[in-house]
Amino acid sequence: MALKASALKVGDTHSERVVENLSRTQIVQYAGASGDYNPLHSDEVYTTQVAGYPSVFAHGMLTMGLTGKMLTNYVGDGTLTKFGVRFTNQVWPGDTLDSKATVVALREEGGQHYVDLTLSTTNQDGKEVVAGSATARIDP
Amino acid sequence: MAKITFPVEASHIMMFARAISDDNPVYHDGAAAKATEAGGIIAPPSFPQAVAQFDPEYHLRPKNGQKWFGSAKGPSGIEGKPTSSGGLHAEQHYEYHRHIRPGDVLTAETMPGKVWEKESKRAGKLTFRERVTEYRDQNGELVITARGVGVTTERPVDQG
Numbered sequence: 001m002a003l004k005a006s007a008l009k010v011g012d013t014h015s016e017r018v019v020e021n022l023s024r025t026q027i028v029q030y031a032g033a034s035g036d037y038n039p040l041h042s043d044e045v046y047t048t049q050v051a052g053y054p055s056v057f058a059h060g061m062l063t064m065g066l067t068g069k070m071l072t073n074y075v076g077d078g079t080l081t082k083f084g085v086r087f088t089n090q091v092w093p094g095d096t097l098d099s100k101a102t103v104v105a106l107r108e109e110g111g112q113h114y115v116d117l118t119l120s121t122t123n124q125d126g127k128e129v130v131a132g133s134a135t136a137r138i139d140p
Numbered sequence: 141m142a143k144i145t146f147p148v149e150a151s152h153i154m155m156f157a158r159a160i161s162d163d164n165p166v167y168h169d170g171a172a173a174k175a176t177e178a179g180g181i182i183a184p185p186s187f188p189q190a191v192a193q194f195d196p197e198y199h200l201r202p203k204n205g206q207k208w209f210g211s212a213k214g215p216s217g218i219e220g221k222p223t224s225s226g227g228l229h230a231e232q233h234y235e236y237h238r239h240i241r242p243g244d245v246l247t248a249e250t251m252p253g254k255v256w257e258k259e260s261k262r263a264g265k266l267t268f269r270e271r272v273t274e275y276r277d278q279n280g281e282l283v284i285t286a287r288g289v290g291v292t293t294e295r296p297v298d299q300g
Contacts, residue, residue, distance in 0.1 A: 002177055019161060026161070033152070033159035035193035038200045039210030049215035052296040060229035065160030065186045072185065077166040078178035083185050084233030084287075090297065 002076040003138040005106050005113040014074040015100035018066040018121070022058060022095045030062040060087040063097070063130050067121045070099035075115070075136035085119065085132035096124045101134070113138045143249045146191045146275070150242035153183045156190055183240040188275055188284050189232070191248045228297070230268060231289035237282050245278045253287070264294025 019026070028042050036059055039046040047056045064085050071083065091097065098121065105116040119132035150170075157167035165172035166182055173181045192198045202208040208217045240246070253270030260266050268291050275284040 026159070030159040033156040034190050035195075035198065036189075036200050037202060037210075043210040045211035045215050046209070049211075054299060061186055061189050061232065062160065064232055065156075065162070065184060068185045069160055069162040069164075072162075072164065077164070077173075077176045078182050078239045080185050080236050080239075082233070082235050084231070086231045087229055090299075 002079050003074070003115060003136070005108075005115070005138050005140050008103055008106055008115060008138070010103050010105065012103040013100055014070070015098060016070040016073060018070050018097050018099045020096045022091065022093055022097070024056060024093045027056065027058050027062065027093065030059055030065070034059065034061060036061070055092060057093075058091040058095075060085075060130075063087065063091050063121060064132075066097060067099045067119055067130050067132065070121075071101055071117070071119065071134055074101050075117075075134070075138070079136040079138070080134060081114070081137060082135040083132070084134070085130045087129070088131050089123070089127050089129045091123065091129050095129075097121050097129065099130075104133075106138075113140055142197075143247050144191055144195050146194045146246040146248050148183065148240055148242055148244040148246060150181055152190065152193075153181060153187065153242060156187050157184055160184060160186070178239065181242050185234060185236070185239075186232075187240060188234065188248075188273075188286055191246075191273075191275075227290045227292050229288070230291040231287075233287040235285040237284065240275075240283060244283070246275045246283060247277075248273050248275050260293075262298040263296065266294070267292045 031037050031042055041056055041059050044056050047053050100120050101117045104118050107114050115136055115138050117134045120128055121130040122128050154168040166176050166178050170181055250271050250273040253272050256268050258266045268289055271288050273286040277283050
């Protein structure tokens with residue numbers, strides 16, 4: 001169901017837990033589906049011994065995908081017109097992520113109503129891993 | 141940059157949605173998807189990135205007969221590979237002119253964008269490179285405009 005402009009106000013929020021205790025297997029699953037086989041995401045030996053990180057870490061795009069799940073659950077299917085993120089911190093196996101959308105504007109353009117949102121995904125320590133924004137078509 | 145042909149298949153959308161733990165039927169159940177406002181199966185909003193599967197030159201996929209830089213007998217299959225962390229993804233932005241559906245045959249064309257540098261305490265000198273990709277459908281219509289920013293760091297990002 002699309003959101004309704006008449007039922008929304010600036011400052012409204014929607015949040016969801018998008019992943020709990022992220023597994024290395026899910027990261028591998030994302031590598032297979034997306035085609036990004038960078039060893040930094042699945043190869044503990046390479047990542048710790050050659051690249052110098054404490055462990056493998058998630059693709060930024062996996063975190064964008066998880067954030068997008070919260071977003072489309074909120075705004076409905078096929079209504080997004082814009083979705084953008086900055087990856088502000090890495091996401092590690094074992095992380096639990098919460099994503100939140102906040103309404104920053106409601107507007108009308110050529111008879112079509114839109115909602116503008118800011119997005120934030122944080123880990124179990126409250127550290128932001130993704131900061132973003134989105135726009136979706138909504139009903140009047 | 142060469143144009144990449146990206147045939148969109150329902151099973152690929154289903155696998156991608158599973159990987160982002162999104163159980164929404166609009167990504168895998170044709171009958172249920174028909175009843176939604178999308179009117180049928182669509183792809184999740186971050187799916188355009190899976191175009192990598194169809195890029196014959198994609199450097200982050202092992203290729204038959206070529207050495208791979210991930211671990212095998214040793215920690216890297218390419219000796220003397222610099223220990224730099226290489227590239228990381230800094231930003232990704234999508235503009236949807238419509239949503240992707242199974243059966244679409246997209247053509248993705250990537251153009252280089254701006255390049256800029258920044259000093260960071262956590263990873264040394266950062267070099268940012270922007271890339272803009274246009275995804276057009278079988279009718280030549282623009283479906284999605286994507287803007288990605290990659291960053292190469294001087295050293296691995298400090299976790300402190």
